[in-house]
Amino acid sequence: MLTKLRFDKATSKVYCIDENGNDYAEFDICFNTWAPHTPIRNGVFPISHENDSAMDYDTYQGPAYGKFWVALDRETGKGFHGWDEDTNRSLTSGTYGCIRASNEDGCEICRAIDETLQHQREQNKEFGIEDEPYILVEVVGDVDDSQFILGGGGEQ
DSSP states (O other): OEEEEEEETTTTEEEEEETTSOEEEEEEOBOOEETTOOOOOSEEEEEOOSSTTSEEEEEEEETTTEEEEEEEETTTTEEEEOOOTTSSOOTTSOBSSOEEOOHHHHHHHHHHHHHHHHHHHHHHHHTTOOSOOOEEEEEEOOSOGGGGEESTTOOO
């Protein structure tokens, strides 16, 4: 079961990590960002369903976001999303600082997140805990973020 996600700038991959700390799946991602924006910062972020804008998937989110959205850095509004394949966007198209993946991969990850959160809710209920469950996301990578900044101010 998914317990943590690690988005790695050095490998341009997201790794799904189980309860034993093992990577059990990986997917291609991209950190490309349109100037003057910067890529999401390295750090640890919680994923939960604290409100309607925290996570949504398997529904059209718009041309820049595709079929899924996961809020990560709530201070800057940066997250994890796909793209509308009927536009001129692709995996490597720039964003305003978000992380991009294919719609198929992102929706698969979102389903795994939901499964984990549901399991945590059931455990919390059993023990009388009212806190909203969450999983942690790490954005890592000892790289120069300027490599992800694309010229101009193109479409997200």
